[in-house]
């Protein structure tokens with residue numbers, strides 16, 4: 407079996423081979439190429455030790471020498487090249503606490519989580535698939551390499567990875583693997599918030615966000631997202647899942663739908679998952695506006711768009727459209743027509759360049775002070791008042807007019 411791999415990846419493999427080492431593309435990239443998906447990144451595994459890898463290439467970065475990883479630069483692109491290794495306990499997303507280098511590709515493949523992620527390839531040896539990864543692809547199965555309970559005990563995050571891959575690929579979790587998850591899901595409480603966040607986000611951004619229900623059935627959300635279990639009990643989950651499925655695969659959109667308009671909950675959960683402030687603020691704002699219907703008139707639209715900013719306003723409309731689509735019929739939460747009309751009016755407002763923010767006012771704080779106002783809090787309050795006037799009457803955003811209003 408011959409697989410297409412990028413020239414640069416092949417060049418790296420060739421250079422290592424010429425220096426007397428073994429080298430293969432490995433893991434997610436091999437899986438994705440076989441499936442006809444575009445890999446996120448290309449990982450290379452090799453018998454060479456980090457210093458030996460560095461000697462083979464002119465430009466390298468010490469990404470994780472301790473863990474055996476060197477990034478090899480080819481032009482602007484970087485490729486992670488990692489020494490064959492056996493992992494100790496994991497402490498964060500990518501790095502086990504301690505690793506042991508080994509000399510055999512098979513041992514390196516043994517440490518990997520699922521059969522579909524444990525295949526290696528180079529042009530010389532072809533596909534190395536010792537655990538039946540290809541067969542599991544044909545059967546659309548996520549199956550642990552080795553004994554599932556052992557593998558999940560070593561690293562509990564793998565349970566979330568199982569559900570995430572099943573959502574990304576539309577695969578079923580093999581029975582023993584699933585049983586082990588059911589049994590060991592409570593161990594997820596030991597996993598760092600950052601690692602949980604990455605997997606939950608990938609699950610939600612996948613083509614099957616409603617697989618969050620699987621995470622619930624396996625007892626995963628009970629540990630990492632008990633807020634979801636409450637929604638299941640309150641009978642809200644089905645509607646939310648439909649909206650998730652109807653929405654674009656975007657982080658802000660999917661999380662906002664997940665929290666179903668509860669800005670407080672969004673903030674609490676996203677903080678707990680150690681999200682960046684930008685994401686937290688945006689999801690909180692979107693959540694707060696979600697169920698405050700915008701009437702399709704210009705003033706109402708300008709007011710909401712001013713609160714959210716132009717980009718988030720469009721995101722909000724997309725979210726509402728997804729909810730409208732998912733709740734079509736008797737319990738419709740939004741009217742598709744109303745959203746379309748709002749979208750059209752907003753685009754007109756944006757094109758015309760109506761003022762929507764303090765910094766777009768025709769007067770500045772400096773202008774107010776020149777007119778005799780004392781610098782301080784009051785300047786800001788007056789500007790805010792002027793913005794409210796202009797949101798109602800955009801044509802009044804001129805310096806002459808506004809200075810008569812202070």
Ligand code: ATP
Pocket residue numbers: 432433434435446447449517518519520523524561563564
């Ligand atoms: P993607 O990059 O699309 O999220 P991936 O399969 O490439 O998926 P990565 O997290 O990039 O996943 O890891 C690369 C490879 O490293 C995996 O395919 C798997 O072989 C191995 N791997 C990653 N995380 C673990 C883990 N927690 N336990 C065991 N093996 C892992």
Ligand code: MG
Pocket residue numbers: 434435446447
């Ligand atoms: Mg990857």
